[in-house]
Amino acid sequence: MHCTRKHGYNDAMPSxxxxxxxxxxxxxxxxxxxxIELRFLDANTLLIKTPMRTSQAxxxxxxxxxxxxxAKTRKLKAEVWPVPKMLDREPILxxxxxxxxxxxxxxxxxxxxxxxxIIKISPALAAKGTATLxxxxxxTMRELSHHYADIYTKRWNLSHNGIRxxxxxxxxxxxxxxxxxxxxxxxxxxxxxxxxxVVAHELAHTVYRNHRxxxxxLLKKMMPRxxxxxxxxxxxxxxxxxxxx
Numbered sequence: 001m002h003c004t005r006k007h008g009y010n011d012a013m014p015s016x017x018x019x020x021x022x023x024x025x026x027x028x029x030x031x032x033x034x035x036i037e038l039r040f041l042d043a044n045t046l047l048i049k050t051p052m053r054t055s056q057a058x059x060x061x062x063x064x065x066x067x068x069x070x071a072k073t074r075k076l077k078a079e080v081w082p083v084p085k086m087l088d089r090e091p092i093l094x095x096x097x098x099x100x101x102x103x104x105x106x107x108x109x110x111x112x113x114x115x116x117x118i119i120k121i122s123p124a125l126a127a128k129g130t131a132t133l134x135x136x137x138x139x140t141m142r143e144l145s146h147h148y149a150d151i152y153t154k155r156w157n158l159s160h161n162g163i164r165x166x167x168x169x170x171x172x173x174x175x176x177x178x179x180x181x182x183x184x185x186x187x188x189x190x191x192x193x194x195x196x197x198v199v200a201h202e203l204a205h206t207v208y209r210n211h212r213x214x215x216x217x218l219l220k221k222m223m224p225r226x227x228x229x230x231x232x233x234x235x236x237x238x239x240x241x242x243x244x245x
Contacts, residue, residue, distance in 0.1 A: 030050055036049065036051070038070070079238065079239050080239055080242065094140075095189075096194065099118055103123055111132065133243070141187055141195070142163075144188075145163050152223075160175075160181050165185050168186075182202075183199070200222050203222070204222060
């Protein structure tokens with residue numbers, strides 16, 4: 001099981017993108033919309049979606065009003081870790097730790113994660129690009145979510161109606177009205193404790209559908225270290241690489 005193996009931290013963490021060297025680029029997109037919307041395409045490009053006849057003066061006014069938000073959001077965008085290019089010795093985030101990608105001649109049809117700090121793949125898998133990593137993350141989350149769900153359902157006499165691994169970007173997990181559980185494969189980039197926390201969290205929702213005091217009381221009983229599991233996600237969620245769909 002992935003969940004029983006410990007990995008050593010290494011110095012593979014990539015540097016984040018800096019915005020100090022480039023001025024912010026503005027792109028205006030006019031349409032039949034009724035309001036102005038600001039959206040960052042990346043740390044150095046701000047898309048301004050406006051109604052057809054919006055004047056430049058009005059756009060400048062909105063930019064002035066949103067200056068603080070623009071500066072804060074741009075800073076966060078600049079901290080996003082880059083999407084891997086699948087190159088030899090490139091840093092890869094897996095289970096909360098940075099590993100070195102090792103491309104070796106092998107007939108392995110899946111990435112090999114048995115060596116601490118190393119992810120081994122064949123040239124054929126490297127040629128598939130990030131699809132190889134996404135599949136690794138999916139497989140890992142499928143294994144770990146079932147593992148932790150089995151532990152908590154047996155220990156707390158809970159039940160669920162199946163587990164689905166999705167590509168959700170804005171939610172780590174969810175519990176459907178029929179107690180079906182959904183988890184994002186992106187969670188496989190987080191530490192084991194964070195993954196366990198999300199699984200326990202969604203299982204607690206099979207008892208309480210809201211986030212009132214009784215829910216948090218139950219979650220605390222189920223997983224006394226849940227706040228530690230939450231901490232990494234709160235600190236690093238905005239930094240995770242944004243893989244293409």
